Amino acid sequence: MSEAVTAPAASPAVRLPPATRVPKLVCGLFFATSRRWMIKRLARRYGNVFSINLPMFGRVVVVGEPELAKQIFTTSPEELGNIQPNLSRMFGSGSVFALDRDDHRRRRRLLASPFHGKSMKNYESIIEEETLRETAGWPEGQPVATLPSMMHITLNAILRAVFGAHGAELDELRRLIPPWVTLGSRLAALPKPTWTYGRFSPWGQLAKWRRQYDVVIDKLIAAERADPNFEDRTDVLALMLRSTYDDGSIMSRKDIGDELLTLLAAGHETTAATLGWAFERITRHPDLLAALVEEADNGGNELRQATILEVQRARTVIDFAARRVYPPVFQLGEWTIPRGYSIIVSIAQIHNDPNVFAHPERFDPQRYLGTKPSSFAWIPFGGGTRRCVGAAFANMEMDVVLRTILRHFTIETTSAPGERWHCRGVAYTPKDGGRIVVRRR
Numbered sequence: 001m002s003e004a005v006t007a008p009a010a011s012p013a014v015r016l017p018p019a020t021r022v023p024k025l026v027c028g029l030f031f032a033t034s035r036r037w038m039i040k041r042l043a044r045r046y047g048n049v050f051s052i053n054l055p056m057f058g059r060v061v062v063v064g065e066p067e068l069a070k071q072i073f074t075t076s077p078e079e080l081g082n083i084q085p086n087l088s089r090m091f092g093s094g095s096v097f098a099l100d101r102d103d104h105r106r107r108r109r110l111l112a113s114p115f116h117g118k119s120m121k122n123y124e125s126i127i128e129e130e131t132l133r134e135t136a137g138w139p140e141g142q143p144v145a146t147l148p149s150m151m152h153i154t155l156n157a158i159l160r161a162v163f164g165a166h167g168a169e170l171d172e173l174r175r176l177i178p179p180w181v182t183l184g185s186r187l188a189a190l191p192k193p194t195w196t197y198g199r200f201s202p203w204g205q206l207a208k209w210r211r212q213y214d215v216v217i218d219k220l221i222a223a224e225r226a227d228p229n230f231e232d233r234t235d236v237l238a239l240m241l242r243s244t245y246d247d248g249s250i251m252s253r254k255d256i257g258d259e260l261l262t263l264l265a266a267g268h269e270t271t272a273a274t275l276g277w278a279f280e281r282i283t284r285h286p287d288l289l290a291a292l293v294e295e296a297d298n299g300g301n302e303l304r305q306a307t308i309l310e311v312q313r314a315r316t317v318i319d320f321a322a323r324r325v326y327p328p329v330f331q332l333g334e335w336t337i338p339r340g341y342s343i344i345v346s347i348a349q350i351h352n353d354p355n356v357f358a359h360p361e362r363f364d365p366q367r368y369l370g371t372k373p374s375s376f377a378w379i380p381f382g383g384g385t386r387r388c389v390g391a392a393f394a395n396m397e398m399d400v401v402l403r404t405i406l407r408h409f410t411i412e413t414t415s416a417p418g419e420r421w422h423c424r425g426v427a428y429t430p431k432d433g434g435r436i437v438v439r440r441r
């Protein structure tokens with residue numbers, strides 16, 4: 001008797017969402033310079049799911065629906081992997097941004113303990129101290145842009161809490177990192193040349209800063225190891241130096257340098273930008289501001305937490321999270337997307353969708369009083385296995401900075417129009433730096 005031979009199931013036919021006819025180079029230019037505007041325009045024309053063709057990334061499906069975001073974030077990394085190229089171009093191959101599948105899982109496990117919600121209490125006093133030090137020089141009764149100060153606070157907070165840096169090394173990193181992050185962010189959306197074209201080119205400048213940074217990191221590592229209390233230290237550098245992977249291996253010196261740089265760059269500008277927006281928003285809502293002050297004085301934080309959630313929804317600083325299709329095809333809702341395509345979850349588009357958030361244009365922290373936001377509609381930290389590793393740290397930091405400033409300053413309200421968006425390359429900041437007028441209390 002002959003056995004029936006079952007033909008291998010044919011791959012389902014590719015079914016792609018509508019594609020824009022805008023040429024690849026033009027798309028790339030807009031993506032690098034006016035991403036939010038471009039995605040909004042295209043979504044208005046093609047709907048919540050459409051595809052574009054971009055230099056560096058190739059074919060990309062842009063998704064602006066929570067249901068599909070949920071599917072993307074809950075799909076295994078074996079199917080939806082790491083976008084290529086990614087930010088490890090700036091940080092090095094040892095960065096968590098470079099890793100995929102098992103390597104990524106191992107690194108995330110290693111990073112979990114210092115960034116776990118429970119470890120946060122230890123860092124609060126550092127943040128408060130940095131906030132008081134930075135704001136001590138704020139002039140009274142005249143506009144002050146909060147963003148530069150927030151950049152200093154968040155940088156110092158990470159350097160101290162995450163790096164355990166102090167003294168000469170802390171000063172050196174404080175000097176090196178800000179211009180590096182600013183230039184790196186601008187270059188992140190551009191193709192990386194094979195050659196740096198000399199030390200006066202932007203890429204050459206980044207390479208020079210990296211060499212200087214490595215010298216400081218070597219000194220920091222030596223100082224940490226020499227500390228008699230090394231075994232008790234809770235900064236991330238000490239944890240990385242002490243930690244071992246499941247197979248007993250340790251993180252290499254290069255990987256530690258790449259990862260520390262990643263945490264610094266990913267953690268400092270994003271948190272500062274959100275804080276800048278927080279000041280920009282609360283000065284334009286007098287009742288909210290008065291209630292926040294009263295709550296800070298009385299030791300509560302429910303409204304402050306709701307305000308932070310709403311700032312992150314209404315003024316999203318990182319506008320997308322991206323993945324790449326690995327299997328021959330990936331079924332996303334009604335679409336069948338072939339291997340090699342990238343998928344971008346348009347965070348900003350979802351946060352501004354009236355079908356998802358009623359009156360999305362309204363800044364209204366009341367939305368979150370007594371309720372938690374949906375983890376697939378409120379997604380400023382992305383989602384799934386690659387969700388922002390520093391989310392709890394960022395939340396704690398924003399809470400402490402806001403609380404400290406509300407307790408020590410009276411912030412004047414304003415009826416001036418809201419500030420416009422400014423793209424720094426990766427993060428979006430308020431165009432005038434989140435200006436406020438303050439008086440000491």
Ligand code: HEM
Pocket residue numbers: 096097108158162262263264266267268270271274317318320321322380381382383384385386387388389390391393394
């Ligand atoms: C308000 C502040 C922040 C925002 C809005 C933000 C946003 C994001 C987003 C959207 C992603 C991509 C997630 C995805 O692909 O699903 C991400 C990843 C990441 N963030 Fe943040 N972030 C913030 C603060 C921080 C802080 C404070 C740190 C570290 C101290 C940090 C470190 C990272 C790292 C290392 C990744 C890569 C995670 C991975 O690939 O596994 N971020 N962040």
